[in-house]
Structure formats: C-alpha cells, structure tokens
Amino acid sequence: MELVQHLPIDNLVACHSCDLLHEKTALGKGEKAWCSRCGSLLYRTNNNAIEISLALTIASLLLFLFAQLLPFLSIDVDGNKTTIYLISTIDTLSQLDNVLLGIAGALFLVIIPLGVLLLDLLLLSSLYSNKRPLTLFARQLLLLIGRLAPWNMLEIFLLGVLVTIVKLASIAEIALHQGFWAFVALVMINLFVSTTLEPEELWQAIDKH
Amino acid sequence: MAGNRQALTAMQAGLASCHVCGKLQSCKADHHCVRCGSRLYQRKPFSVQRSWAFLITALILYVPANLYPIMNTTSLGVKDEKTIIGGVILLWSMKSYPVAVIIFTASIVIPLLKFLVISLLLFSIWKGHSGKLNQQTRLFRIIEYIGPWSMIDVFVVILLVALIQFGGIATVLPGSAAMAFAGMVITTMLSAISFDTRLLWDSE
C-alpha cells in the first residue's frame, strides 16, 4: 500500500485489457495512445464533441420518428399494393401468440434505441446548458447509457432489414420509401456519434461541475 | 505510445480502474468509485464462473436453435417449415449468394467461433500458463465486437412475420427456434461481458 502514495494517480492510466499502468502523455489532434504490452487502445484525444453530439442527437430523434411513422416500404404482388410502416411491426407482433418474440422486437426495435436517444438528449443538453439541477442527474444518466449501450443494435437491425428486402424481392415488387431512408440516415449518424464521443469525455465534463 | 517506467499493473500498485467509468483510484475493500459510485473491483467478480455459466447456457440453447424451424410459412395453403441451415440452403439454391453467406456467417459461424474462443480463453486462465497473450486479447476483442451481429436472423424473422401478415401473399409465423436462437445470442453476449481479459495477463 505504500506504493500508492508515491504514484501520481492523476497522471496514470491502467490498460483495460491487461491492467498495466502507463504514464499519460499529451496527444495531438486525432491521436491515440496504445498499451505497450497488449496493444489495446488506452485513450484518445478529447474531440470536444458534446456540442456537435447534442445537435446530432436531436436530428437522430427526428429521424427515428420519421423512420417509425412515415411509409417504410411497399410490397406489390400482382397489382396488390401494401404499404408498410415500421411502427406497425410491433402491433402485429403483439397480436401473435408468441409474447416473448413481441417483447424482444419491442425492446430491440423501439424501446432501447429510443431510450438511449432520450437519455443522450437529457445528458448532453444538461452538460451543454450547465444547469445545476440537471447535472446532478448526469452521473446516473451516463451510468444507465453505459448499461444499455451493448444492447443498442440499430446497425445490425439495418442489415436485417436489407436481408429481408432481398428475400421479399424474390416473391414481390418492393419499393423503398422515406421511412427507410430516414432509418439509414439514423444509423449513419449513430455510428458517427459513437465513434466521436468518448464516455471519458463525458465523465470529465461531469467531473468539472 | 504512453510510457510505463514502472512496468506495474494497477492491481500490483493497490489501484483499480473502475469497471464502469474507468477512473483509476486506490482500491480498498468494500470501496465505491469516487467518480460514479459503482462498487470498485480490481477484477470483475466471479468472472470465470459467470462466463462459463452463460456460455454453457448458450451452448444448450444452440441445439434447439438449429434443430427446430425458425420460421413457418404458409403460402397458398402449402405449409413450409425452415430451420436456419435449411433457410441458408434455400437462399443458396435461389442464387441469393450474398444473403446466404451473411446468414450462414452470422447464425452458424459466429456463434461457433464465440463458443470456441471464450472456452479456450477460460481454459487458458484455468491452466495459468498462457501462450500468446497478445493474440488471445485481440481475439477476444474481435469476438466481443462481432457477437451481436448474430441477431440478424432474429430481426429478419421479426420483420418477415410482421410484414407478411399485411402483404396477403402468405403468412409467416415464428418457429420455436427463434426464441432459442435469440436467447443463445443474448447469453453469449452476457458471457463475453462477464469475461475479464486482465485475468489472462495476471499469470505473467
């Protein structure tokens, strides 16, 4: 335990993959620090991404609404045209006998992605506006977002949508509509935000309050 | 590259980085993180046991997930039941090669790879002498990243079931394998989340 007193903890970082301690060094723009023993990523430069992420989160929420509520695609079988909305998938699934699959669908397609977006909006806007009562909840918000993150599978769902379209195209004429393109844009923005905004930057912003 | 003049691990120095927020701090028994308030551990608690438990559950679910039909189609009064591999073979015979490869990789290859890699790493921790730790760590990170992509087929079933009720072409109902398969993907993800790569390096 005596060792601890001599170590400048604030200037150290432990590798998440192998636990080796490293001294932090200043990084240039866009640079990354790697573990010298196992090669894992130690940390990156701060992207100052809170403001841009807030703007993109608001855009994502709108796109999410568009994707759910605007026509997603239409199927044409021998002149019988049916237009499909993403939101109606949950409705159909809830009418099936298979309750568990309905719950899984609702969780992965609507509740988790929408929940994460709303939590992001609350957290980022409270950090951006710097209001005291909001930042008090920021820690809890960030903890919850971290818990949900591995289960947010929007980009995997998009690949599922593409596979479904290819499968359907063999039996019917398929036309893609605004809802589909809103969903594609949503996934792209999501990928951009998740690679730009580091949880560590958010923790540091919370620490400042 | 950051310097490491001490060549010391956080655990050897009596430190711990919080497993939730990553904050490095001194670690005493029954301690909570100074930054986020989570319980502080130097290693994930019961990592090996939990990882095994989820992996074995996933392995058990893998059997019905592949033996039972994942989708039941009724088209013009003709009933058709397809297992995962049956669906892949059908896609291949219809010359939808890219989709057949995507489904085969996501539903069959990735779960098997996950079983193989996680159990190998758990054995490696158990035996204490570990080979190329760099490669093992990288392998685990790859497995951790590609794991959730197995969900594709579940999403396809959900979408087809929901869409084709309206389409009027045919009806599609989820087969009994659909839930087993979803459960298998979720438990392998939980197994990976429980796994602590630092345990591999502790024997060094």
Ligand SMILES: [Zn+2]
């Ligand atoms: Zn390392």
Ligand SMILES: [Zn+2]
């Ligand atoms: Zn913490």
